[in-house]
Amino acid sequence: MPIKNRLAETHDEITGWRRHLHENPELMFDVHETAAFVVDRLKEFGVDGITTGIGKTGVVATIKGKTNTSGRVIGLRADMDALPIVEATGLDYASKVAGKMHACGHDGHTSILLGAAQYLAETRNFDGTVVLIFQPAEEGGGGGREMCKDGLMDRWNIQEVYGLHNMPGLPVGEFAIRPGPLLASADEFEIVVTGKGGHAAAPHEAIDTTLAAAQIVVSMQSIVARNVNPVKRVVVTIATFETDSNASNVIAHTVRMTGTVRTLDPDERAMAEDRVRRVALNTAEAFGATAEVHWEEGYPVTVNSEQETEYAIQAARRVTDKVDTETDPIMPAEDFSFMLEERPGAYIFLGNGDTAMCHHPAYQFDDDAIPMGCSWFVELVEARMPAS
Ligand code: NI
Numbered sequence: 001m002p003i004k005n006r007l008a009e010t011h012d013e014i015t016g017w018r019r020h021l022h023e024n025p026e027l028m029f030d031v032h033e034t035a036a037f038v039v040d041r042l043k044e045f046g047v048d049g050i051t052t053g054i055g056k057t058g059v060v061a062t063i064k065g066k067t068n069t070s071g072r073v074i075g076l077r078a079d080m081d082a083l084p085i086v087e088a089t090g091l092d093y094a095s096k097v098a099g100k101m102h103a104c105g106h107d108g109h110t111s112i113l114l115g116a117a118q119y120l121a122e123t124r125n126f127d128g129t130v131v132l133i134f135q136p137a138e139e140g141g142g143g144g145r146e147m148c149k150d151g152l153m154d155r156w157n158i159q160e161v162y163g164l165h166n167m168p169g170l171p172v173g174e175f176a177i178r179p180g181p182l183l184a185s186a187d188e189f190e191i192v193v194t195g196k197g198g199h200a201a202a203p204h205e206a207i208d209t210t211l212a213a214a215q216i217v218v219s220m221q222s223i224v225a226r227n228v229n230p231v232k233r234v235v236v237t238i239a240t241f242e243t244d245s246n247a248s249n250v251i252a253h254t255v256r257m258t259g260t261v262r263t264l265d266p267d268e269r270a271m272a273e274d275r276v277r278r279v280a281l282n283t284a285e286a287f288g289a290t291a292e293v294h295w296e297e298g299y300p301v302t303v304n305s306e307q308e309t310e311y312a313i314q315a316a317r318r319v320t321d322k323v324d325t326e327t328d329p330i331m332p333a334e335d336f337s338f339m340l341e342e343r344p345g346a347y348i349f350l351g352n353g354d355t356a357m358c359h360h361p362a363y364q365f366d367d368d369a370i371p372m373g374c375s376w377f378v379e380l381v382e383a384r385m386p387a388s
Contacts, residue, residue: 018111025082055147072128075161078113079138088361112373128385144335161345176327186333197253212287213255305344
């Protein structure tokens, strides 16, 4: 049976929640209204315990099954935050907050987990405990990391953890997943190169910082081409390049560049950092300039554990026969990775059909995906903790 009847019945109600959240997007940890909305719904469902303020503004709630002979505890996670984007969908329920938009579908994820929670609290047709995790600040703030730092896994005794993300381009009604790395790590860096500014007509009296910095940009490309094992995946991108010269007849004194390193492999991640540093420092030196490198470690690789991926696949197959179990990894990052570093678990992509990509002003979450997502969470719970 694909979609549970009850979830077909609640589809409109859940869609209403989703559109309400869509109209009222909040950023990063500042998701107070969203968290309050989540708490109000959970109270209506009659869940067993609600704790707020985990990871600053995260919400954690529990639902106990009819029995608890298994002692099993499964965490289900959704993200609540939006993006600083001006919405360009023209929808009648478009964002009412200027410059903020649910452009990654986290309104959908939150509503899907609420829909699953409503069903699970009504039926409780399982033997064990479900922990609902609603996290803030997925978009760069590391809300998942903050919830883990607040003791999420130990306080609620979570043994396995699961999450989903909508995927534009994958048809609605389909799932995609793979064991092992699914999303990349994302580190950021800033390089400041300092030479000696001067008159553009007298380069011999200056140290041309722009030339040194340009050479660093070019040499950085050798990291992926020449240092990375060709069967591994690494991205090194210099994204910004700013000189402090404002005139065509002035050689710049400093150049500031920023960029990112993405990879699916922890060893390659460390290697790439080392190479970025050495290429910057030594290339600058070769030109008589100096370079400073500031490194900011971001989200780790999102790694699906083997066994839990199998459970996730089985649950998806009870919803639909369209489950891609060997999807390609992708190079964005996801802070569910912090939870997967602490516990085994799996992250799955839920088809969102033909729309603009996530983080695009014209992106649209497809409400037809809601019952698929709810059903996946519910099937996972009922199969991992079968009622006795
Ligand atoms: Ni997202």
